[in-house]
Amino acid sequence: MKSALPILTVVFAVLVAWYAAAALMNASLQRDAYANAERIDYSTQDLIADSLNMERPKLPAPHQVVSELYKLVLATAPTSKRSLVYHGAITLEETLIGFLIGAALGIGLAVIIVSMRWLERSMMPWIIASQTVPIIALAPMIVVILNQFNITGVAPKAAIAAYLSFFPITVGMVKGFRSPDPLMLDLMRTYSATRAQTFLKLRAPASAPFFFASMKIGAAAAVVGAIVAELTKSEDGGLGARLLEGSYYGQTVQIWTALFVGAALSAALVGLIGFLGRTTERRMWFVP
Amino acid sequence: MSVASVSSPPKDAASRTSPVDAVIEISGLSLRFETRDGPVDALSNINLKVARGEFVSFIGPSGCGKTTLLRAVADLETPTNGVIRVNSMSPDEARAKRAYGYVFQAPALYPWRTVARNIALPLEIMGFDKTEREKRVARGLDLVNLSGFGNKFPWQLSGGMQQRASIARALSFDPDLLLMDEPFGALDEIVRDMLNQQLLRLWEVTGKTVLFVTHSIPEAVFLSTHIVVMSPRPGRIYDVIECNFPRDRQLEIRETPEFMSVANRVRHGLRQGHSYDG
Numbered sequence: 001m002k003s004a005l006p007i008l009t010v011v012f013a014v015l016v017a018w019y020a021a022a023a024l025m026n027a028s029l030q031r032d033a034y035a036n037a038e039r040i041d042y043s044t045q046d047l048i049a050d051s052l053n054m055e056r057p058k059l060p061a062p063h064q065v066v067s068e069l070y071k072l073v074l075a076t077a078p079t080s081k082r083s084l085v086y087h088g089a090i091t092l093e094e095t096l097i098g099f100l101i102g103a104a105l106g107i108g109l110a111v112i113i114v115s116m117r118w119l120e121r122s123m124m125p126w127i128i129a130s131q132t133v134p135i136i137a138l139a140p141m142i143v144v145i146l147n148q149f150n151i152t153g154v155a156p157k158a159a160i161a162a163y164l165s166f167f168p169i170t171v172g173m174v175k176g177f178r179s180p181d182p183l184m185l186d187l188m189r190t191y192s193a194t195r196a197q198t199f200l201k202l203r204a205p206a207s208a209p210f211f212f213a214s215m216k217i218g219a220a221a222a223v224v225g226a227i228v229a230e231l232t233k234s235e236d237g238g239l240g241a242r243l244l245e246g247s248y249y250g251q252t253v254q255i256w257t258a259l260f261v262g263a264a265l266s267a268a269l270v271g272l273i274g275f276l277g278r279t280t281e282r283r284m285w286f287v288p
Numbered sequence: 289m290s291v292a293s294v295s296s297p298p299k300d301a302a303s304r305t306s307p308v309d310a311v312i313e314i315s316g317l318s319l320r321f322e323t324r325d326g327p328v329d330a331l332s333n334i335n336l337k338v339a340r341g342e343f344v345s346f347i348g349p350s351g352c353g354k355t356t357l358l359r360a361v362a363d364l365e366t367p368t369n370g371v372i373r374v375n376s377m378s379p380d381e382a383r384a385k386r387a388y389g390y391v392f393q394a395p396a397l398y399p400w401r402t403v404a405r406n407i408a409l410p411l412e413i414m415g416f417d418k419t420e421r422e423k424r425v426a427r428g429l430d431l432v433n434l435s436g437f438g439n440k441f442p443w444q445l446s447g448g449m450q451q452r453a454s455i456a457r458a459l460s461f462d463p464d465l466l467l468m469d470e471p472f473g474a475l476d477e478i479v480r481d482m483l484n485q486q487l488l489r490l491w492e493v494t495g496k497t498v499l500f501v502t503h504s505i506p507e508a509v510f511l512s513t514h515i516v517v518m519s520p521r522p523g524r525i526y527d528v529i530e531c532n533f534p535r536d537r538q539l540e541i542r543e544t545p546e547f548m549s550v551a552n553r554v555r556h557g558l559r560q561g562h563s564y565d566g
Contacts (some may be wrong), residue, residue, distance in 0.1 A: 029550065062506075088525055181396065183392045183393075183394055183396040184396050184398065186364055186390075186392070187390070187392070187396055188395075188413075189363075190364070190383065190388070190390040191413045191414065192383055192384050193413045201398075201412070202398070202411070205398070205400045206398075206400075208400070284400045
Protein backbone atom coordinates (compact mmCIF):
# COMPACT_ATOMS: atom_id res chain seq x y z
CA MET A 1 0.00 0.00 0.00
CA LYS A 2 2.91 2.27 0.73
CA SER A 3 4.04 2.04 -2.88
CA ALA A 4 0.59 3.02 -4.16
CA LEU A 5 0.74 6.48 -2.62
CA PRO A 6 3.54 7.97 -4.77
CA ILE A 7 1.96 6.48 -7.88
CA LEU A 8 -1.44 7.98 -7.07
CA THR A 9 0.17 11.33 -6.27
CA VAL A 10 1.83 11.44 -9.68
CA VAL A 11 -1.40 10.42 -11.45
CA PHE A 12 -3.27 13.14 -9.57
CA ALA A 13 -0.63 15.76 -10.45
CA VAL A 14 -0.76 14.77 -14.11
CA LEU A 15 -4.57 15.05 -14.14
CA VAL A 16 -4.49 18.48 -12.48
CA ALA A 17 -1.88 19.74 -14.93
CA TRP A 18 -3.83 18.27 -17.84
CA TYR A 19 -7.12 19.92 -16.81
CA ALA A 20 -5.36 23.25 -16.26
CA ALA A 21 -3.65 23.04 -19.65
CA ALA A 22 -6.92 22.05 -21.37
CA ALA A 23 -8.80 24.99 -19.81
CA LEU A 24 -6.05 27.47 -20.70
CA MET A 25 -5.53 26.22 -24.26
CA ASN A 26 -9.21 25.96 -25.14
CA ALA A 27 -10.36 29.20 -23.48
CA SER A 28 -9.64 31.45 -26.47
CA LEU A 29 -11.38 28.99 -28.81
CA GLN A 30 -14.39 28.92 -26.49
CA ARG A 31 -14.43 32.75 -26.31
CA ASP A 32 -14.59 32.86 -30.12
CA ALA A 33 -17.45 30.38 -29.97
CA TYR A 34 -19.32 32.62 -27.50
CA ALA A 35 -18.65 35.61 -29.78
CA ASN A 36 -20.02 33.74 -32.80
CA ALA A 37 -23.10 32.82 -30.80
CA GLU A 38 -23.34 36.50 -29.72
CA ARG A 39 -23.30 35.41 -26.11
CA ILE A 40 -21.63 37.87 -23.74
CA ASP A 41 -23.16 37.10 -20.36
CA TYR A 42 -20.91 34.16 -19.51
CA SER A 43 -19.10 33.79 -16.20
CA THR A 44 -15.53 32.47 -15.74
CA GLN A 45 -17.02 29.23 -14.46
CA ASP A 46 -19.07 28.87 -17.65
CA LEU A 47 -15.96 29.53 -19.71
CA ILE A 48 -13.92 26.89 -17.88
CA ALA A 49 -16.72 24.31 -17.89
CA ASP A 50 -17.40 24.81 -21.59
CA SER A 51 -13.68 24.80 -22.52
CA LEU A 52 -13.44 21.36 -20.98
CA ASN A 53 -16.34 20.00 -22.98
CA MET A 54 -15.79 21.29 -26.50
CA GLU A 55 -16.46 19.09 -29.48
CA ARG A 56 -13.17 19.94 -31.20
CA PRO A 57 -10.89 21.31 -28.53
CA LYS A 58 -7.23 22.08 -29.03
CA LEU A 59 -6.57 19.78 -26.08
CA PRO A 60 -9.36 17.48 -24.96
CA ALA A 61 -9.94 17.10 -21.21
CA PRO A 62 -9.21 13.73 -19.56
CA HIS A 63 -12.88 12.89 -19.00
CA GLN A 64 -13.61 13.47 -22.70
CA VAL A 65 -10.90 10.96 -23.65
CA VAL A 66 -12.14 8.50 -21.05
CA SER A 67 -15.76 8.65 -22.23
CA GLU A 68 -14.66 8.32 -25.86
CA LEU A 69 -12.49 5.36 -24.85
CA TYR A 70 -15.46 3.77 -23.10
CA LYS A 71 -17.64 4.37 -26.14
CA LEU A 72 -15.19 3.02 -28.71
CA VAL A 73 -13.58 0.21 -26.75
CA LEU A 74 -16.34 -1.23 -24.60
CA ALA A 75 -19.64 0.06 -25.96
CA THR A 76 -18.98 -0.62 -29.65
CA ALA A 77 -19.01 -4.10 -31.16
CA PRO A 78 -15.39 -5.20 -31.81
CA THR A 79 -16.32 -5.99 -35.41
CA SER A 80 -17.49 -2.44 -36.11
CA LYS A 81 -15.10 -0.22 -38.06
CA ARG A 82 -15.57 2.43 -35.40
CA SER A 83 -14.38 0.15 -32.61
CA LEU A 84 -10.88 0.80 -31.31
CA VAL A 85 -10.65 -2.89 -30.46
CA TYR A 86 -11.00 -3.57 -34.19
CA HIS A 87 -8.29 -1.05 -35.10
CA GLY A 88 -6.11 -2.02 -32.15
CA ALA A 89 -6.19 -5.66 -33.27
CA ILE A 90 -5.01 -4.65 -36.74
CA THR A 91 -2.12 -2.69 -35.25
CA LEU A 92 -1.31 -5.52 -32.83
CA GLU A 93 -1.15 -8.06 -35.64
CA GLU A 94 1.25 -5.92 -37.68
CA THR A 95 3.29 -5.17 -34.56
CA LEU A 96 3.65 -8.80 -33.52
CA ILE A 97 4.60 -10.07 -36.98
CA GLY A 98 7.02 -7.16 -37.44
CA PHE A 99 8.48 -7.63 -33.98
CA LEU A 100 9.09 -11.36 -34.49
CA ILE A 101 10.82 -10.70 -37.81
CA GLY A 102 12.76 -7.79 -36.27
CA ALA A 103 13.83 -9.87 -33.26
CA ALA A 104 15.01 -12.75 -35.46
CA LEU A 105 16.86 -10.34 -37.74
CA GLY A 106 18.29 -8.40 -34.80
CA ILE A 107 19.56 -11.47 -32.96
CA GLY A 108 20.86 -13.02 -36.20
CA LEU A 109 22.83 -9.88 -37.04
CA ALA A 110 24.22 -9.74 -33.50
CA VAL A 111 25.37 -13.37 -33.70
CA ILE A 112 27.08 -12.70 -37.03
CA ILE A 113 28.74 -9.52 -35.78
CA VAL A 114 30.00 -11.16 -32.58
CA SER A 115 31.32 -14.28 -34.34
CA MET A 116 33.06 -12.37 -37.11
CA ARG A 117 34.79 -9.32 -35.70
CA TRP A 118 35.78 -7.91 -39.09
CA LEU A 119 32.12 -7.78 -40.04
CA GLU A 120 31.32 -5.25 -37.36
CA ARG A 121 33.24 -2.52 -39.18
CA SER A 122 31.71 -3.30 -42.54
CA MET A 123 28.15 -3.85 -41.33
CA MET A 124 27.62 -1.44 -38.45
CA PRO A 125 27.74 1.74 -40.61
CA TRP A 126 24.95 0.35 -42.81
CA ILE A 127 22.88 -0.69 -39.85
CA ILE A 128 23.27 2.73 -38.25
CA ALA A 129 22.61 4.51 -41.57
CA SER A 130 19.39 2.52 -41.94
CA GLN A 131 18.16 4.07 -38.70
CA THR A 132 19.16 7.66 -39.47
CA VAL A 133 16.68 7.89 -42.36
CA PRO A 134 13.42 9.25 -40.90
CA ILE A 135 10.95 6.37 -40.91
CA ILE A 136 8.12 8.75 -41.82
CA ALA A 137 9.93 9.44 -45.11
CA LEU A 138 10.88 5.85 -45.75
CA ALA A 139 7.59 4.15 -44.85
CA PRO A 140 5.59 5.27 -47.93
CA MET A 141 8.46 4.19 -50.19
CA ILE A 142 8.61 0.74 -48.63
CA VAL A 143 4.85 0.40 -49.08
CA VAL A 144 5.07 1.52 -52.73
CA ILE A 145 8.01 -0.74 -53.50
CA LEU A 146 6.40 -3.80 -51.88
CA ASN A 147 3.19 -2.95 -53.72
CA GLN A 148 5.16 -3.36 -56.97
CA PHE A 149 5.66 -7.00 -56.04
CA ASN A 150 1.99 -7.37 -55.12
CA ILE A 151 2.80 -7.45 -51.43
CA THR A 152 -0.02 -5.61 -49.72
CA GLY A 153 -2.07 -5.71 -46.55
CA VAL A 154 -0.32 -6.60 -43.32
CA ALA A 155 3.08 -7.46 -44.83
CA PRO A 156 4.36 -3.95 -45.73
CA LYS A 157 3.39 -2.61 -42.30
CA ALA A 158 4.99 -5.56 -40.52
CA ALA A 159 8.10 -4.88 -42.61
CA ILE A 160 8.26 -1.31 -41.34
CA ALA A 161 7.67 -2.46 -37.76
CA ALA A 162 10.52 -4.98 -38.21
CA TYR A 163 12.71 -2.28 -39.73
CA LEU A 164 12.35 -0.13 -36.61
CA SER A 165 12.64 -2.93 -34.07
CA PHE A 166 15.70 -4.89 -35.26
CA PHE A 167 18.20 -2.10 -34.56
CA PRO A 168 17.90 -1.79 -30.76
CA ILE A 169 17.85 -5.60 -30.59
CA THR A 170 21.07 -5.90 -32.64
CA VAL A 171 22.85 -3.28 -30.55
CA GLY A 172 21.63 -4.76 -27.26
CA MET A 173 22.45 -8.35 -28.18
CA VAL A 174 25.95 -7.50 -29.48
CA LYS A 175 26.55 -5.90 -26.09
CA GLY A 176 25.00 -8.91 -24.34
CA PHE A 177 27.07 -11.49 -26.24
CA ARG A 178 30.18 -9.49 -25.35
CA SER A 179 29.20 -9.09 -21.70
CA PRO A 180 31.04 -12.10 -20.19
CA ASP A 181 33.95 -11.21 -17.98
CA PRO A 182 37.40 -11.74 -19.63
CA LEU A 183 38.23 -14.40 -17.02
CA MET A 184 35.14 -16.39 -18.03
CA LEU A 185 36.29 -16.24 -21.66
CA ASP A 186 39.87 -17.20 -20.68
CA LEU A 187 38.40 -20.18 -18.85
CA MET A 188 36.78 -21.40 -22.08
CA ARG A 189 40.14 -20.98 -23.80
CA THR A 190 41.90 -23.11 -21.19
CA TYR A 191 39.41 -25.89 -22.03
CA SER A 192 40.14 -25.47 -25.75
CA ALA A 193 36.42 -24.89 -26.23
CA THR A 194 35.25 -24.36 -29.81
CA ARG A 195 33.70 -21.03 -30.80
CA ALA A 196 30.28 -22.68 -30.91
CA GLN A 197 30.73 -24.10 -27.39
CA THR A 198 31.88 -20.72 -26.07
CA PHE A 199 28.85 -19.14 -27.69
CA LEU A 200 26.29 -21.64 -26.43
CA LYS A 201 27.65 -22.18 -22.93
CA LEU A 202 28.90 -18.68 -22.15
CA ARG A 203 27.90 -15.85 -24.47
CA ALA A 204 24.26 -16.82 -24.97
CA PRO A 205 23.33 -17.40 -21.30
CA ALA A 206 25.31 -14.31 -20.26
CA SER A 207 23.25 -12.21 -22.67
CA ALA A 208 19.90 -13.06 -21.03
CA PRO A 209 19.45 -9.75 -19.14
CA PHE A 210 20.37 -7.83 -22.31
CA PHE A 211 17.99 -10.00 -24.30
CA PHE A 212 14.93 -8.94 -22.35
CA ALA A 213 15.97 -5.27 -22.21
CA SER A 214 16.48 -5.28 -26.01
CA MET A 215 13.17 -7.04 -26.56
CA LYS A 216 11.34 -4.35 -24.58
CA ILE A 217 12.81 -1.53 -26.66
CA GLY A 218 12.29 -3.51 -29.87
CA ALA A 219 8.63 -4.19 -29.04
CA ALA A 220 7.92 -0.53 -28.31
CA ALA A 221 9.68 0.44 -31.55
CA ALA A 222 7.59 -2.11 -33.47
CA VAL A 223 4.37 -0.46 -32.25
CA VAL A 224 5.65 2.92 -33.47
CA GLY A 225 6.62 1.34 -36.81
CA ALA A 226 3.22 -0.27 -37.29
CA ILE A 227 1.36 2.98 -36.51
CA VAL A 228 3.59 5.06 -38.80
CA ALA A 229 3.11 2.47 -41.54
CA GLU A 230 -0.67 2.71 -41.18
CA LEU A 231 -0.52 6.44 -41.93
CA THR A 232 0.55 5.54 -45.47
CA LYS A 233 -2.52 3.45 -46.22
CA SER A 234 -5.32 4.59 -43.97
CA GLU A 235 -8.05 2.66 -45.81
CA ASP A 236 -6.66 -0.56 -44.27
CA GLY A 237 -7.49 0.67 -40.76
CA GLY A 238 -5.43 0.46 -37.60
CA LEU A 239 -4.66 3.00 -34.88
CA GLY A 240 -2.47 5.01 -37.26
CA ALA A 241 -5.40 5.32 -39.65
CA ARG A 242 -7.56 6.63 -36.80
CA LEU A 243 -4.87 9.21 -35.94
CA LEU A 244 -4.74 10.35 -39.56
CA GLU A 245 -8.53 10.57 -39.87
CA GLY A 246 -8.74 12.49 -36.63
CA SER A 247 -6.23 15.04 -37.84
CA TYR A 248 -8.02 15.43 -41.22
CA TYR A 249 -11.27 16.37 -39.55
CA GLY A 250 -9.88 18.16 -36.51
CA GLN A 251 -11.24 15.41 -34.25
CA THR A 252 -8.76 15.91 -31.44
CA VAL A 253 -10.70 13.67 -29.06
CA GLN A 254 -10.41 10.85 -31.59
CA ILE A 255 -6.67 11.45 -31.99
CA TRP A 256 -6.03 11.37 -28.27
CA THR A 257 -8.15 8.32 -27.78
CA ALA A 258 -6.30 6.39 -30.49
CA LEU A 259 -3.06 7.60 -28.96
CA PHE A 260 -4.00 6.18 -25.59
CA VAL A 261 -4.91 2.82 -27.06
CA GLY A 262 -1.55 2.76 -28.86
CA ALA A 263 0.27 3.58 -25.62
CA ALA A 264 -1.66 0.90 -23.75
CA LEU A 265 -0.75 -1.65 -26.45
CA SER A 266 2.91 -0.72 -26.15
CA ALA A 267 2.83 -0.80 -22.36
CA ALA A 268 1.13 -4.20 -22.36
CA LEU A 269 3.77 -5.68 -24.69
CA VAL A 270 6.66 -4.21 -22.71
CA GLY A 271 5.04 -5.36 -19.46
CA LEU A 272 4.59 -8.89 -20.78
CA ILE A 273 8.24 -9.08 -21.86
CA GLY A 274 9.31 -7.68 -18.50
CA PHE A 275 7.31 -10.38 -16.74
CA LEU A 276 8.83 -13.12 -18.92
CA GLY A 277 12.27 -11.66 -18.25
CA ARG A 278 11.84 -11.64 -14.48
CA THR A 279 10.48 -15.19 -14.49
CA THR A 280 13.34 -16.45 -16.67
CA GLU A 281 16.01 -14.73 -14.60
CA ARG A 282 14.55 -16.14 -11.43
CA ARG A 283 14.61 -19.60 -12.97
CA MET A 284 18.14 -19.17 -14.26
CA TRP A 285 19.74 -17.87 -11.11
CA PHE A 286 17.65 -18.57 -8.10
CA VAL A 287 15.86 -21.89 -8.46
CA PRO A 288 18.03 -25.00 -8.18
CA MET B 289 41.56 -36.79 -9.32
CA SER B 290 40.97 -39.73 -7.04
CA VAL B 291 43.83 -41.48 -5.34
CA ALA B 292 43.27 -44.57 -7.42
CA SER B 293 43.35 -42.93 -10.83
CA VAL B 294 46.69 -41.21 -10.30
CA SER B 295 50.03 -42.98 -10.11
CA SER B 296 51.57 -42.24 -6.77
CA PRO B 297 53.96 -39.28 -6.96
CA PRO B 298 57.67 -40.07 -6.83
CA LYS B 299 58.81 -39.54 -3.30
CA ASP B 300 62.58 -39.12 -3.49
CA ALA B 301 64.02 -35.78 -4.44
CA ALA B 302 66.42 -37.17 -7.04
CA SER B 303 63.76 -38.63 -9.31
CA ARG B 304 61.64 -35.52 -8.94
CA THR B 305 64.36 -33.25 -10.27
CA SER B 306 65.43 -35.59 -13.08
CA PRO B 307 65.26 -33.67 -16.39
CA VAL B 308 63.50 -36.55 -18.18
CA ASP B 309 60.44 -36.08 -16.04
CA ALA B 310 60.23 -32.28 -16.38
CA VAL B 311 56.62 -31.12 -16.72
CA ILE B 312 57.59 -27.54 -17.50
CA GLU B 313 60.71 -26.44 -19.34
CA ILE B 314 61.18 -22.77 -20.04
CA SER B 315 64.26 -21.37 -21.72
CA GLY B 316 65.15 -17.86 -22.80
CA LEU B 317 61.56 -16.72 -22.42
CA SER B 318 60.77 -13.06 -22.82
CA LEU B 319 57.47 -11.36 -23.39
CA ARG B 320 56.91 -7.77 -24.39
CA PHE B 321 53.55 -6.00 -24.36
CA GLU B 322 53.07 -3.21 -26.87
CA THR B 323 51.08 -0.56 -25.01
CA ARG B 324 50.07 2.96 -25.95
CA ASP B 325 52.83 4.31 -23.70
CA GLY B 326 55.42 2.19 -25.51
CA PRO B 327 56.65 -1.38 -25.06
CA VAL B 328 56.64 -2.99 -21.62
CA ASP B 329 58.96 -5.91 -20.89
CA ALA B 330 56.75 -8.13 -18.78
CA LEU B 331 59.23 -11.03 -18.80
CA SER B 332 62.92 -11.11 -19.61
CA ASN B 333 65.11 -14.18 -20.13
CA ILE B 334 63.23 -16.65 -17.93
CA ASN B 335 64.77 -20.12 -17.55
CA LEU B 336 63.01 -22.68 -15.42
CA LYS B 337 62.45 -26.40 -15.08
CA VAL B 338 59.70 -27.94 -13.01
CA ALA B 339 59.76 -31.67 -12.26
CA ARG B 340 56.66 -33.82 -12.00
CA GLY B 341 54.85 -33.62 -8.67
CA GLU B 342 56.46 -30.40 -7.53
CA PHE B 343 54.68 -27.47 -5.97
CA VAL B 344 56.33 -24.31 -7.27
CA SER B 345 55.34 -20.87 -6.00
CA PHE B 346 56.04 -17.65 -7.83
CA ILE B 347 56.38 -14.66 -5.56
CA GLY B 348 57.20 -11.07 -6.28
CA PRO B 349 55.83 -7.54 -6.21
CA SER B 350 53.05 -6.41 -8.55
CA GLY B 351 54.28 -6.04 -12.11
CA CYS B 352 57.03 -8.66 -11.82
CA GLY B 353 55.34 -10.79 -14.48
CA LYS B 354 54.38 -13.78 -12.34
CA THR B 355 50.82 -13.85 -13.65
CA THR B 356 52.05 -13.26 -17.20
CA LEU B 357 54.43 -16.20 -16.85
CA LEU B 358 51.60 -18.46 -15.72
CA ARG B 359 49.39 -17.21 -18.57
CA ALA B 360 52.20 -17.86 -21.07
CA VAL B 361 52.48 -21.45 -19.82
CA ALA B 362 48.70 -21.76 -20.29
CA ASP B 363 48.88 -20.32 -23.84
CA LEU B 364 46.78 -17.33 -22.76
CA GLU B 365 49.70 -15.04 -23.71
CA THR B 366 52.16 -15.45 -26.58
CA PRO B 367 55.86 -15.10 -25.77
CA THR B 368 57.98 -12.70 -27.80
CA ASN B 369 61.05 -14.94 -27.56
CA GLY B 370 62.13 -18.23 -26.08
CA VAL B 371 60.62 -21.65 -25.70
CA ILE B 372 58.06 -23.13 -23.32
CA ARG B 373 57.49 -26.88 -23.18
CA VAL B 374 54.60 -28.32 -21.21
CA ASN B 375 54.82 -32.12 -21.02
CA SER B 376 57.29 -31.80 -23.94
CA MET B 377 54.62 -30.00 -25.99
CA SER B 378 54.25 -26.38 -26.99
CA PRO B 379 51.73 -24.47 -24.82
CA ASP B 380 49.05 -24.46 -27.53
CA GLU B 381 49.41 -28.22 -28.10
CA ALA B 382 49.26 -28.73 -24.34
CA ARG B 383 46.15 -26.57 -24.15
CA ALA B 384 44.55 -28.54 -26.99
CA LYS B 385 45.38 -31.77 -25.10
CA ARG B 386 43.81 -30.25 -21.95
CA ALA B 387 47.02 -30.79 -20.03
CA TYR B 388 46.34 -28.26 -17.31
CA GLY B 389 43.61 -26.87 -15.08
CA TYR B 390 43.69 -23.13 -14.43
CA VAL B 391 42.44 -21.40 -11.28
CA PHE B 392 42.06 -17.65 -11.64
CA GLN B 393 42.28 -14.85 -9.09
CA ALA B 394 38.48 -14.67 -9.07
CA PRO B 395 36.39 -17.88 -8.97
CA ALA B 396 34.84 -16.98 -12.37
CA LEU B 397 31.94 -19.35 -11.75
CA TYR B 398 29.09 -18.93 -14.21
CA PRO B 399 26.27 -17.36 -12.21
CA TRP B 400 23.50 -19.16 -14.14
CA ARG B 401 24.94 -22.58 -13.31
CA THR B 402 24.73 -24.39 -10.00
CA VAL B 403 27.99 -25.33 -8.32
CA ALA B 404 27.66 -28.90 -9.65
CA ARG B 405 27.01 -27.69 -13.20
CA ASN B 406 29.92 -25.27 -12.95
CA ILE B 407 32.20 -28.17 -12.05
CA ALA B 408 30.67 -30.14 -14.93
CA LEU B 409 31.35 -27.32 -17.44
CA PRO B 410 34.79 -28.53 -18.62
CA LEU B 411 33.46 -32.10 -18.71
CA GLU B 412 30.57 -31.03 -20.98
CA ILE B 413 32.97 -29.23 -23.27
CA MET B 414 35.34 -32.18 -23.40
CA GLY B 415 32.50 -34.57 -24.20
CA PHE B 416 32.29 -36.73 -21.08
CA ASP B 417 29.01 -38.65 -20.91
CA LYS B 418 26.39 -37.90 -18.29
CA THR B 419 27.12 -40.71 -15.84
CA GLU B 420 30.85 -39.98 -15.94
CA ARG B 421 30.13 -36.27 -15.42
CA GLU B 422 27.96 -36.98 -12.39
CA LYS B 423 30.59 -39.31 -10.93
CA ARG B 424 33.37 -36.77 -11.37
CA VAL B 425 31.30 -33.87 -10.04
CA ALA B 426 30.47 -35.83 -6.89
CA ARG B 427 34.14 -36.73 -6.47
CA GLY B 428 35.19 -33.11 -7.06
CA LEU B 429 32.69 -31.73 -4.54
CA ASP B 430 33.96 -34.25 -2.03
CA LEU B 431 37.59 -33.37 -2.71
CA VAL B 432 37.07 -29.69 -1.84
CA ASN B 433 34.62 -30.39 1.01
CA LEU B 434 31.59 -29.02 -0.79
CA SER B 435 29.41 -32.15 -0.76
CA GLY B 436 25.84 -31.01 -0.23
CA PHE B 437 26.44 -27.67 -1.97
CA GLY B 438 26.14 -28.97 -5.53
CA ASN B 439 22.67 -27.55 -6.00
CA LYS B 440 23.54 -24.10 -4.70
CA PHE B 441 24.15 -21.18 -6.99
CA PRO B 442 27.49 -19.37 -6.75
CA TRP B 443 25.98 -16.29 -5.07
CA GLN B 444 24.77 -18.50 -2.22
CA LEU B 445 28.37 -19.48 -1.36
CA SER B 446 31.05 -17.57 0.55
CA GLY B 447 34.14 -16.36 -1.30
CA GLY B 448 36.24 -19.24 0.05
CA MET B 449 33.65 -21.82 -0.98
CA GLN B 450 33.41 -20.29 -4.45
CA GLN B 451 37.17 -20.53 -4.87
CA ARG B 452 37.08 -24.16 -3.70
CA ALA B 453 34.40 -24.87 -6.30
CA SER B 454 36.64 -23.33 -8.95
CA ILE B 455 39.49 -25.62 -7.83
CA ALA B 456 37.18 -28.63 -8.13
CA ARG B 457 36.25 -27.41 -11.61
CA ALA B 458 39.93 -27.17 -12.60
CA LEU B 459 40.57 -30.70 -11.33
CA SER B 460 37.38 -32.30 -12.71
CA PHE B 461 38.99 -33.47 -15.96
CA ASP B 462 42.05 -34.74 -14.11
CA PRO B 463 44.85 -32.68 -15.68
CA ASP B 464 48.43 -33.46 -14.58
CA LEU B 465 49.18 -29.81 -14.06
CA LEU B 466 47.40 -27.24 -11.95
CA LEU B 467 48.07 -23.55 -12.63
CA MET B 468 46.88 -21.28 -9.84
CA ASP B 469 46.99 -17.50 -10.09
CA GLU B 470 46.66 -15.98 -6.60
CA PRO B 471 43.63 -18.14 -5.93
CA PHE B 472 43.33 -17.04 -2.30
CA GLY B 473 44.38 -13.42 -2.77
CA ALA B 474 40.93 -12.01 -2.11
CA LEU B 475 40.23 -14.09 1.01
CA ASP B 476 40.82 -13.28 4.65
CA GLU B 477 43.70 -14.74 6.65
CA ILE B 478 41.69 -17.40 8.50
CA VAL B 479 40.00 -18.77 5.38
CA ARG B 480 43.31 -18.63 3.56
CA ASP B 481 45.07 -20.73 6.23
CA MET B 482 42.32 -23.31 6.02
CA LEU B 483 42.41 -23.44 2.23
CA ASN B 484 46.21 -23.66 2.23
CA GLN B 485 45.99 -26.79 4.35
CA GLN B 486 43.28 -28.24 2.16
CA LEU B 487 45.28 -27.47 -0.96
CA LEU B 488 48.33 -29.15 0.52
CA ARG B 489 46.27 -32.25 1.30
CA LEU B 490 44.83 -32.19 -2.21
CA TRP B 491 48.32 -31.96 -3.70
CA GLU B 492 49.50 -34.82 -1.52
CA VAL B 493 46.54 -36.99 -2.50
CA THR B 494 46.51 -36.27 -6.24
CA GLY B 495 50.24 -35.90 -6.92
CA LYS B 496 49.61 -33.05 -9.36
CA THR B 497 52.29 -30.63 -10.39
CA VAL B 498 51.27 -27.18 -9.17
CA LEU B 499 52.41 -23.75 -10.29
CA PHE B 500 51.14 -21.23 -7.77
CA VAL B 501 51.33 -17.44 -7.97
CA THR B 502 51.13 -15.56 -4.68
CA HIS B 503 51.88 -12.30 -2.89
CA SER B 504 52.23 -13.92 0.49
CA ILE B 505 55.60 -15.13 1.83
CA PRO B 506 54.18 -17.48 4.52
CA GLU B 507 51.80 -18.98 1.96
CA ALA B 508 54.64 -19.61 -0.50
CA VAL B 509 56.93 -21.13 2.12
CA PHE B 510 54.19 -23.24 3.64
CA LEU B 511 52.99 -24.74 0.36
CA SER B 512 55.98 -25.10 -1.91
CA THR B 513 58.79 -27.44 -2.80
CA HIS B 514 60.43 -24.58 -4.69
CA ILE B 515 59.89 -20.83 -4.43
CA VAL B 516 60.68 -18.68 -7.45
CA VAL B 517 61.40 -15.12 -6.35
CA MET B 518 60.79 -12.62 -9.15
CA SER B 519 61.67 -8.96 -9.53
CA PRO B 520 60.00 -6.34 -11.69
CA ARG B 521 60.87 -4.09 -14.65
CA PRO B 522 61.68 -6.19 -16.53
CA GLY B 523 60.11 -9.27 -14.92
CA ARG B 524 62.80 -11.85 -14.26
CA ILE B 525 63.74 -14.63 -11.85
CA TYR B 526 65.87 -13.37 -9.00
CA ASP B 527 66.25 -16.54 -6.97
CA VAL B 528 64.90 -20.11 -6.77
CA ILE B 529 64.69 -21.34 -3.19
CA GLU B 530 64.31 -24.97 -2.29
CA CYS B 531 61.92 -25.69 0.50
CA ASN B 532 61.87 -29.28 1.68
CA PHE B 533 59.35 -29.57 4.45
CA PRO B 534 57.58 -32.91 4.74
CA ARG B 535 54.53 -33.27 2.51
CA ASP B 536 52.17 -33.74 5.40
CA ARG B 537 53.26 -30.50 7.08
CA GLN B 538 50.88 -28.73 9.46
CA LEU B 539 50.31 -25.00 9.96
CA GLU B 540 52.44 -25.19 13.14
CA ILE B 541 55.66 -25.54 11.14
CA ARG B 542 55.36 -21.84 10.45
CA GLU B 543 56.74 -21.23 13.95
CA THR B 544 59.86 -23.36 13.47
CA PRO B 545 63.30 -21.79 12.89
CA GLU B 546 63.64 -23.69 9.59
CA PHE B 547 60.45 -22.09 8.29
CA MET B 548 61.62 -18.66 9.46
CA SER B 549 64.97 -19.03 7.74
CA VAL B 550 63.38 -19.90 4.39
CA ALA B 551 60.89 -17.06 4.81
CA ASN B 552 63.76 -14.70 5.56
CA ARG B 553 65.61 -15.79 2.46
CA VAL B 554 62.51 -15.09 0.39
CA ARG B 555 62.03 -11.71 2.04
CA HIS B 556 65.67 -10.87 1.46
CA GLY B 557 65.38 -11.86 -2.19
CA LEU B 558 62.30 -9.73 -2.65
CA ARG B 559 64.05 -6.74 -1.08
CA GLN B 560 67.23 -7.17 -3.15
CA GLY B 561 65.33 -7.62 -6.38
CA HIS B 562 63.45 -4.49 -5.60
CA SER B 563 66.22 -2.30 -4.15
CA TYR B 564 67.20 -0.28 -7.21
CA ASP B 565 63.87 1.48 -7.51
CA GLY B 566 63.92 2.57 -3.87
